[in-house]
Amino acid sequence: MQAAVNNVVGFSSSTVEEDINIFLEKLALKSERTKESYGRAIRRFFMWHCGKLLNQLVVTDLQITNKKMVQYQLHLKGLTDETGEPLYTNSTINQYTSAVISLYEFLSRDKDNNVRAEDVKLDMLPDDGEKYGELDWQEAEIMAQLVLKQKKGFEKAALIRLAYKTSFRKSSLLxxxxxxFKFNSESNCYIAHVVGKGNKKHEKPISVELYNDLIAITKLKYYARYNDNKIFHLSDQGIRDMLQSLKQEMGICEERNIVFHSFRNSAAGYIIETGGGIEEVRDQLGHSGYGALNRYMHKNKNYSNMAGLKMGEEIDKALFESMSKEELLNLIFTQSEGFILTMQRQINN
Known part of the structure; x- marks a missing residue:
């Protein structure tokens, strides 16, 4: 009799895993990346739900109440990193729960599984893509200069500059x-390597000058009290107080909702303003997809630079030749910073 029970459990375990794998392979027909992300989300859910790997699941493990599904959503929402920041955005939580919902919709079509898609239905969390106010890089640099007056001002200034130039998250910076950091002789800069959210590896260049500032932090007298080899030793509350003081000093109203995460997005705005494209923004922010980038690409859209107007338009060389040196220089310096820097590099070369 016990052998028969064991056989039933073994058969059920195999059946559940096979059904889930069939669901994932169906997704792979359209996108291998979707299959992988859904697979991770489903494994995460069942480890939380019943503490089992997929190959350990039996049919009864599929049973779930809607209340418990809501608890899972709240569980993800409540997770924080070592600095107290939310570990997942609402968009990420929606992705994780959507994978489970899609699986149950698939499984509910087979009556042998005895599950209902309705049991895992959830109201999606609101999009938090616009959660943080925008801060341009010039404002960020002013903050880096003003903060020098505060306690640990040199360290705070370096943190701000790293934040807006690398777009690394606060947890990675701290x-x-x-x-x-590794020196890159070809570009005469240092490359910062970090592992960010989702265990993704990111690397960004910084100037030799900024790297030297980081070394200088480790030479400060108070740094001797630390022995963890970390560059920055600023608390989460200390960073919030720093930012609040800077906003008040600069007259930045609360309605703008400027938080530390706003530094991360400063470079994205700079890229668009200087003629960069969505791939450059995506690389700067370390996003794997494109959905969250739309707000950058449609900001201050310049229709005169769009292909529909530029295609077929001829360059009138005589018009430029008729201009004086002073007029040409005035014209050049009214262009975007990215355009001027590109010309500068070509002249240097």
């Missing part, structure tokens, strides 16, 4: 060590 865990940085000098060993995270």
């Amino acid at each position: 865990s940085l060590q000098l060993t995270n």
Whole structure:
């Protein structure tokens, strides 16, 4: 009799895993990336729901109440990193729960599974793509200069500059060590290497000058009290107080909702303003997809630069030749910073 029970459990375990794999392979017909992300989300859910791997599941493990599904959503919402910041955005939580909902919709079509798609239905969390106010890089640099007056001002200034130039998240910045930086002789800069959210590897260049500032932090007298090799030793509350003080000093109203995460998005705005494209923004922010980037690409749209107007338009060389040196220089310096820097590099070369 016990052998028969074991056989039933073994058969059920195999059946559940096979059904889930069939669901994932169906997704792979359209997108291998979707299959992988849904697979991770489903494994995460069942480990939370019943503490089992997929190959350990039996049919009864599929049973779930809607209340427990809501609890799972709240569980994801409540997770934080080591600095107290939310570990997942609403968009990410929606992705994780959508994978489970889609699986149950698939499984509910087979009566042998005895599950209902309705049991896992959830109201999606509101989009938090616009959660953080925008801060341009010039404002960020002013903050880096003003903060020098505060306690640990030199360290705070370096943190701000790293934040807006690399777009690294606060948790990544606070865990940085000098060993995270490697010199690149070809570009005469240092490359910062970090592992960010979702265990993704990111790398961004910084100037030799900024790297030297990081070294200088480790030479400060108070730094001797630390022995963890981390560059920054600023608390989450200390960073919030720093930012609040800077906003008040600069007259930045609360309605703009400027938070530390706003530094991360400063470079994205700069890229668009200087003629960069969506791939450059995507690389700067470390996004794997494109959905969250739409707000950058449609900001201050310049229709005169769109292909429909530029195609077929001829260059009138005589018009430029008729201009004086002063007129040409005035014209050049009214162009975007990215355009001027590109010309500068061509002249240097």
